[in-house]
Amino acid sequence: MNADWDVTTLLEGMVRDLRPHVDPEQTAMIGIFTGGVWIAQALHRALGLKTALGQLDISFYRDDFSQIGLHPQVRASDIPFAVDGRSIVLVDDVLYTGRTIRAAMNEIFDYGRPANILLAVLVDRGGHEVPVAADIAALRLNAAAGGQIKLRGPDPLRLELLTSPRTAS
């Protein structure tokens, strides 16, 4: 399958799935740079969350830092709310190996102890290497290893498929 997915439609699905899990007065949201922040900005707006959006750059937490070094453009992580006791929706664009999410959770816990974290992604493409699963995914694929799915943006948001994965369900 090689369709052009409509990101707007996928985002609407995510908002629908997330709504029962969020309390706009209490729930906080964190996007992972870069694509995850774009998705989080859209979800944050659509869900009307009152707490300012958090942004994470996980460069300093990567498990492959000693192999590949520092990302050339590190942005500052910014969590503009108290993490302790907070319900957090963690947002990324594509879930693949799960290592980014592991790093992101390590970083979040260095800010405090959240009550719970929900993982919401635009695409879960399979190929997980650590036990991380998305609670909410607009699209679940079983993409071939080595294939690439990339979110381009920020305006407009476009999901690009660089090889042809099979749709899992």
Added chain:
Amino acid sequence: MSFSTFRFGDGNPQYDAQGRLRHLLNTEGLREPEMLQILDTAESFLSIAQRSVKKTPTLRGKTIVNLFFENSTRTRSTFELAAKRLSADVLNIAVSTSSASKGESLIDTVDNLMAMQVDGFVIRHPEAGAAHLIARHLGDSALVINAGDGQHAHPTQALLDVFTIRRLAGPIEDRVVAIVGDVLHSRVARSQIHALSILGCPEIRVIGPQTLVPKELSALGVHVYHDLQAGLRGVNVICALRLQKERMESHRLPSLDEFHRRFGLTPERLQWAQPDALVLHPGPMNRGVEIASEVADGHQAVILQQVAYGLAVRMAVLTLLAGAAGGGENHA
């Protein structure tokens, strides 16, 4: 060794054959992309100091040696804290307690530490070129950071100064910066001049008595003033230098009082510069000599911010060099 005679030999040992920054020895010869990457990465580390857990796992399992052959409080402790906040292990070796005082050579000391599988050295030494010597000796096997060598260079101080200017005074490309005081004996001044030039500072001035300003500075495009009032006119940033009392040959200055009368920064003289001009000082300050207490503690001084920023900049330098050691392409 005097202010300007030291030159490192062939090539630039800071970079490896692939163009990766492997050692930080001097701001001279540092390329703009790496300098900007250090400064931008430091921005990211600033926020970490505000968290409940002020550490990242970036250098977990690495060992960094602080090898100090000269006294230092600020530089040594910020390097130690920087490495610890990156989860590295830190070994502090001061000359008075080490075998160097028993006649062991610098290279022998380093080789012994390398046998303990350390990953990097932060070195301060009274001789110009000491860090270069170690970097050449070690090549790619460990990172070397120059934390001050004689009167030659102090690159992390210069980087934290340009970081401070960029954050608090605005874009370096349209700021006039004056370095005031004992430029002759100052490794900080030389490194500042190179860092500011690389980042496109349009006008760098040096202000001091003729006996304490080396003549060859004009060749670097620096404007030299021997009159404080003329030199401060229109300046956005004032970098005061510590008067190197312990390095001063007596004939270069009639007295400390005389220096203060002509070049000491006082509240009245600050008014010769731009109204919002920032005052930087690398510390430790000689209050009442190069800087009056009213200025050091005044609202235009950013001396304590420099210390906080220095920590973030040193975390960035350690991260960048350690990342390149793993084959990372940090030259992007």
